[in-house]
Amino acid sequence: MDAMADDFTDLVLFPHCDVHAVLDGAKPLTLKVFRRRRHESNPRRYRLDPNPVTDAVYEFMAPHRDPGKRFDGLPTVDPATGQVTATEPGVYLFQIRAGDDYIVGRLQVHNRIMNWWFGNNSITTALDPEIYHAQPTLYARFINEPTGTDLVGDITGHGYVALTPDHPDTVVVNEHGRLRGVAVTDPDGVHHPVSITGNYRDMVRSLAVRVVDYGKVRTDLDASLRNNVSQSSELQNILFLPEGFTDAEKTKFYEFAYRATDLIFDNATPRHEPYGLLREHFNVFNSFVPSEENGVTCGFRVTDRATGRVPTGLAIPFDMRVNSKKPKLYTMAALVARVGLPQRNEAREHLAELWNRQGLPDFDPTRVDGETVDAWKGLQCTGMLHVRDTVFGLVLGGRFADRASGKSTATNPAVVKPALDRSSEAMTRFIGRVYEFYTTALNRHLGFDPRRHPPELYANSRRPNPDNSVLRLAAGLKFKGESGTLYDIGKAWFFDDSVFQRSRGLVGLIVYDYLSGGTNMNGLTIAAQTVASKNRVVYEYGGPSDGIDPQRMFRKIPKFAEEPDGLADTIAHEFGHSFNLGDEYEEFDGDAPEYDLPWDNVTLYSSIRSNSPPPRAIDPAKVEWLKLPAILISSTLSADSQERNNGIEVNVGALDIGAWIFAQLRQFPVRLQNFDPRPNGRQFPFPTTPQQQLNGLVVVDNDVTRGTIVLGGSALPPRPFPTFKKGSAVFVPMQDGAGKEIPVVRKSVLKFLQEHRTPLNKNREHFHFSEEADVPVRIPGQRKPAQPSTMIGVFEGADHFAGAAYRPAGACKMRNSSARDDYSAFCFVCKWLIVNRIDPGFHALVRGMFYPEHNHD
Structure with a gap:
């Protein structure tokens, strides 16, 4: 399905989901809920309804009070105006319901604001004729109260501070405190920042602003691996861009980009295969755009x-x-x-x-x-870290303020606040709903900061959001050849979700930060990875000498040991997502929920459950990767197939023709599989109609000079024969002595799965998550494998959950990209799927080189 042509709707809460009301304030707090939907005339964008929702239901509770008193003295909201009325300081959670949509948040009520400041040293926004992009972060220090409320809070967008542009011919401000660039601040190639001024009760602060044109044509594209730029649409094109690299680190960025390219495509080692074997199918480009500051924004607060x-x-x-x-x-x-x-x-x-x-x-x-x-x-912190000013505005982890809305469904029914705070199923459900506020993005998750990416262009990390600043910049990139010819490479990354594109998802952000962070984000269109892997933030408070407030908290970027090899490990993993491979590691206890899982290498219990005992039994016949054939001979069609009198002619190339003459002599059965991935790249289940797959053909003729063979025999369908497109697969599946096709799973393993209907994990623990590679149980009649964790079968624990999610092998790069030896390599199923996407002619070679233990039983 076209992800940008769906009926997406959600709620957007202004100012955000972690708000502060002030009893002795200059103005009351107003909550405005807007419904957002796909833009009717531009499906690459979103539209907020022109008027806020006025029939929403607001439900509060005070989580820190004793049971029985959590509904006492709560704030109220006028649904028509959104104005908040509160009578006493405290901490309150809330739910807002509007139709089937809901959003949760926290309100802290204070007596007075004592001081305020910008939470940015500077800010970058986009040139745009219509949309307001970057939003400056505003922090306030409140009067010290014994009510458990925070001393410092985030008042961004609250309207307490009046923001005025000092140069309205360059930047303007809307009612939500977002900035729109009217003119770039670097017309001569050097930025000349302008400023905005904020004022709250005569406390005046200033913030430097620079305006960037992300959509302009850039011709400085550099190639670290170039195979074919004139026909780039037929290759996989990788683009590396920097985040958090200032002008001073330009050389470092190129060193990282070139080093990562060398490591990933070095076929002298198996660590990142099959990328090395397939390197002739890739171009790798780099482009440098500087940030004002190193590092990225931390969405979370930190222990102080x-x-x-x-x-x-x-x-x-x-x-x-x-x-x-x-x-x-x-x-x-x-x-x-x-x-x-x-x-x-x-x-x-x-x-x-x-x-x-x-x-x-x-x-x-x-x-x-x-x-x-x-x-x-000890999970407390007086201050809040300043936001970093980077070119693309990434955030590590997530703010409690930046929650997405949810929907009530049959499996997630609507929750209504009960009349009384007393023990009941309704009260427990309501607590569970408002406590959703406390779940945020994982600490190492890199994503777009909603303070830099406006709601008209960015909904959430699961959606493609194709008009974000990264992809807008990528679309304008051109490569200048030696003759001066400009190649429009950027169109490779300007994706259309209605068709399959080879370079979709191959944009990589190299992030200059010492904290561990890595994600394939934005609907699997952008991979981002930091260059080191620490987990502690270095910071400092303003201190007594701070000219604004001693509670200002700054993130420091100390000198740190860079990890180029680790960067390559993780990028290779993250690009695995772009080939529709899911995470196989575990982070959460318990079973994975039932949902539509898009991956080819991970499946859920709900999809493969057996209707027979024992409990939690699985049905191997429902596991798609167990059906993959082991391949003896393989080629990729170099042109569309042609109909001939004696069958279907396919071009296998002069280099492969010898193997196909052998197949003709032995009358091996041949399969034709049309190259037809779904727009998101998903391959399972393979289509099996005659237009997409033909089985049991035989080679009836060959032309050595032209590198062609003709496939015929009794398995040919009626004329007219289907056309198999350039890039499609033709191969000979391996067979046993009885003429039965051999799958990639060993016969003894498949028999064990069919008889026991349980996963292969020797460690049967499936509630508490594990970070280790799994080894299989002892299988009767099978000699002990040399590398047991590489065995192909069904192992439990994947897609971040300990239970009810399954993967093909005990170890894989999609489980642990930095492990030693074969445990950090792609498992054989993942190799098979990547090869099938890029060049299925390599199937036989990959089987011969990498099938676990190089044998079947």
Whole structure:
């Protein structure tokens, strides 16, 4: 389905989802909910309805109060105007319902704002005739109160601070505090920033702004691997762009880009195969665009006090257990998702007992201990980190402020606030709904910062959002050949979701940051990866000498050890997503939920469940990768097939013709498979109609000079014969002595799966997540494999969950890209799928080189 032509709608809340009301303020807080939908005349964009929703339902609770009192003295919202009325300071969670859509958030009520400042040192926005892009971040310090509210909060877009452009001929501001570039600030190639001024009760601050034209034509495209630029649409074109590299690091960026290219396509080592074998099918380009500052924005706050094992500088909440030797305890992020965040200066005792009687929907007191509770109390930070000014505006992790809305469905029914705060199923469901606020993006997730990417162009990371600044810039890139000819390479990355494009998803952002971060984002169209892998933020407060406020908190980018080899490992993994391979690692306890899983290498229990015992039994016949054939001879059609009197003529090329003459002599059965991936690149299930697949053909003629063979025999369909397009596969499946086709899974493994209907994991634990490679159970009659984790079969634990999600092998690059030896290589199924997408003529070679243990039983 065309992802940009669907009936997408959601809710957008202004100012955002983590808001602050002030009792003694210059103006009241107003919440405005807009419905967003696909733009009617431009499906590459979104449109917010011109008027806010006025019939929304607002439901509050006070999570830090004792059960029975959580509905007392709550704020209210006038649905017609969105104006918030509050009577006492405190922390409140809320749900907003509008039809089948809902969005959750947090409101903190304070008595007074004592100070405010810009949360940016400078900001970059886009030249645009219509849309307002970047939004400056505004922080406030409130009067110190004993109510558990934060001392420093995010008042971006609240309207408390009046923003005025000092140069309205260059940049203008809308009512939500977003900036639109009217003229670029670098007409001569050097930026001349302008400024905006903010004023709250005569506290005046200024912010430098630069305006970039992301859509202009750029002719400085550099090639680190060039095979064919004149016919680039027939190749896979990779583009590396920088994020967080200033002009001073330009040389570093090119070193990283060239080093990553060399490592990924070095076929002297198997670590990243089959990229090396397929290197002639790739171009790799690089283009440098500088950022004002190093590093990227941290969406999360960080710990600013050490607590036991927990040091300063960790994300709030962090994605780890306090003690890694206790795998049955909650990770801190999992605990926060269930019980919320602590109050400022948290001092309550016996918290596990309190949580157990709060009616929380999924809290298990046996999964916390005293050390975990103490660490939870330490998830506090007085300040909020300044935003970094980078060219593309990426954010690491996510703010609680930047939540997406949800939908009520049959499996996720609407939740309505009960009349009373007392123990009941309705109360538990309501708590579970508003506590969704406490779940944010994983700490190492890189994505577009909604403060830099406007709601008209960016909805969420799961959607393609094709008009974002990265892809707009990529579309304008041209390559200048030696003769001076300009090649319009940029069109390779200007994707159309209604058709398959070979270069879709092969844009890579190399991020100059020492924190660990990596994601294939924006609907699998952009891969981003940092150049190092630390997990602690280095920061400093403004201190007594700060001219604005001592609670200002700045992120520092210290000197750090770069990891070019690790960068290549992760980029190779992230581009695996672009070939429709899903993550095979585990991060969450329990079973994966049932949803439409798009990957070819991962499946869910709901898709392969068996109707027979034992419990959790799987049906191997429903696992698509177990049907993949082992291939003896293979070629790729170099032209569309032609109809001949004696069959279908296909061009296999002069280099391959010898193998096909052998196939003719032995009368091997031949399969033709049309090259027809879906627009998103998904291959499973392979279409099997005669127009897409023909089986059991034989070679009846050949032409050595032209490199062609004619396929005929009794399996030919009636005339007219179907046409098999250039790039399609023709191959001879391997057969056993009885003439039965041999799949990529070994016969003994398939028999075991059919008899036992359970995954192969020797470790049967499927509730607590594991980061290790899995080894298979002992299979009767099979000698012990030399590399057991590379065996092809069905292993449980994938798509981030410990249970009810399955993958083909115990180890794979999609599970751990940085492991040693074969455990960091793509498993054989992933290799098979990548080869089939790029050049199926390599199937036989890849089987001979990389099939586990090089044999079948």
